[in-house]
Amino acid sequence: MKKFGVLGLVAFLLVASASLSFGMEMKAKGYWWIEAQMKQGWDFLDKGAATAEDKTFNIEQKMRQQFHFIASENLRGVLDTQIGSANWGNGLFGIGAGRSGNLTGTGSLTAGNGNIMLRQGYVEFRWPSTLTNFKVGFQTLTLPAAFGGGSAILDDQIAAAVVSAPITDNVSVLAGYARALDSNSNYATTAGNLTGSGTATDIVFAAVPVSFKGATITPFAAYANAGANTRGVGSGAPSLDGFAGPNSSSGQGLRAYWGxxxxxxxxxxxxKFMADFNYGKATYNNPSATNGKGGRQGFLFDIAVDYTGLSMMTPEVFFTYSSGENGNSSKDGTSERMPVVGTPQNWTVGSFFFGERLELGGSINNTAGYTSNTLGYWAAGISLKNITLFDKLSHDINLLYARGTNDKNYLYELNNGGAGNVQNAKYGGFLTTKDSLWEVDFNSRYKIYDELTLLVYTGYINADFDKDVWGDSNVTNAADIKQYGSKNAYKVGVGLNYFF
Structure with a gap:
């Protein structure tokens, strides 16, 4: 069946190409990415742990293709597909990770089975005789961010309708509606669909970019309403890592807002100065919760300064802080971490612990989950970006220190069974005030051709996680942590990127 799916896509593209004779233009762009990586110690447990030594060598591959069907400068359709990434050796070219519909998954954000994944499929047009632009369909949606590469609240592929328009020469507006989750689907793998209300998560948002000479400031706001069955029968948004808290249960709805x-x-x-402030609050529809409370609220801010006066590199200093769990949340109160929609794809500092936008398998917390682990920390660092001493060869160096802002009692007083309890706090990602780390990364790029780049990267994390705090806690692997933690983490990788 997968072969028929690939043949169907090829046939579709051939038909689309034939339509060029009728006045439509088609443009294609994308990339092929092949990467080999050696990694060790990513679970931060020493050799001999019951979970086995964490030392692996993998080769991964990903292919992304984006097609633009252009009727005019005012109208186009976009189809963006992806195959992979996954490891070499997974069957006969079995590198697929498509999205599959089922009532137990997380809707449009679910990775499922199949060779081809739809990343984007939307229509974009400008209203006649105006500068008002519309983008409608499955698309990449991110809230405004000046630093970090993307929003820490929402940055993912999502079904949405977005409108943007200039108000004056210096002020514009962007607003829209998105449906992040919906348990009703006509391709569900289980029999039947849900009936009644409470089966979806809807989001409305707005931003107002204000630009002056030498400065751009963008305030924004968003509101979400999620039903008690938004992921499936008796499974609401509070069961997702980005919304889970001490009083959450699977069958709850919620209301949330961000600014x-x-x-x-x-x-x-x-x-160049960059700064962000994000605040969010989610309230569960659960009046019987302990002390009438339930939900999560928190904030994240960052600031960074680039020095752009050098031709051979751009030095940068940065600081970021996110609120963490306190004594109240450890006693079944409201979580003090900011609620998050999905798993933000691009926000990061450094290029190891907090994630890496430019590597297939370059991050500990890409796999472990940004929303479930890393919120609740402060970090400061220095980066030397785009060091160019020789033609076609460039380097990046990152040095950072991070420490947790989460109360250690959060690990003691919560059980390991319910959503949002310590299953939402994993060793090696979730940092308490007793945990800290140093990270250093060195990444190099050599342009073999303008479109083909050789990437070589290394990373090291010196971890100081309190094994007594974690070993006496209620997390699942507490016994291993008590006996074997903590260990440092390493990575070494080589990759080929062909961008077209």
Whole structure:
């Protein structure tokens, strides 16, 4: 069946190409990515743990293709597909990780079975005789962010309708509606669909970019309403890592809102200043919760300064802070971590612990889950970006220190069974005030051709996680942590990127 699916896509593209003679233009772009990586110690447990030594060598591959069907400068359709990534050796070209519909998954954000994954499929057009732009369909949606590469609240492929328009020469507006989850689907793998209300998560959002000479400031806001069956029968949004808290249960709905500001300033010669502030609050529809409470609320802010006066590199210093669980949340109160929609794809500092946008398998917490682990920390660091001493060869160096802002009692007083309890706090990702780490990364890129890049990268994390705190806690692998933690983590990788 997978072969028929691939043949169907090829036939579709051939038919689309034939339509060029009728006045439509088609453009294609994308990339092929092949990467080999050696990694060790990513579970931060020493050799001999019952979970086995964490030392692996993998080769991964990913292919992404984006097709633009252009009727005019005012109208186009976009189809974006992806095959992989997954390890070499998984069957006959079995590198697929498509999205599959089922009532127990997380809707449009679910990775399922199949060779081809739809990343985007939308129509974009400009209203006649205006500068008002519409984008409708499955698309990449991210809230505003000045630093970190993307939003820490929402940055994912999602079904949405977005409109943007200039108000004045300096002010514009962007607003829209998105349906993040919906348990009713006509391709469900289980028999029948749900009936009644409470089967979806809907989001409305708005941003107002204000630009002046040397500065751009973008305030934004978003609101979400999620039903008690938004993921399936008796499975609501509070069972997702980004919304889970001490009082959450699987069969709950919620209401959530976010607000924030992204600012970028270049008015001072040779300097670029970036800053973000994000705040969010989610309230569960659960009046019987302990003390009438239930939900999570928290914030994240960051600030960074680039020095742009050097031709051979761009030095950067940065600081970021996110609120963590406190004594109240450890006693079944409201979680003090910011609620998050899905798993943000691009937000990161450094290129190891917090994630890496430019590697297939370059991050500990890409796999472990940004929303379930890393919120609740502060981090400071220095980056030397785009060091260019020789033609076609460039390097990046990152050095950072991070420490947790989560109360250690959060691990003691919560059980390991319910959603949002310590299953939402995993060793090696979730940092308490007793845990800290140093990270250093060195990444190099050599352009074999303008479109083909050789990537070589290394990373090291010196971990200081309190094995007594974690070993006496209620997490599943507490006994292993007590006996074997903590261990440092390493990575070494080589990759080929062909962008077209």
């Amino acid at each position: 924030g500001l992204a600012a970028s300033v270049t008015a001072l010669e040779n300097f």
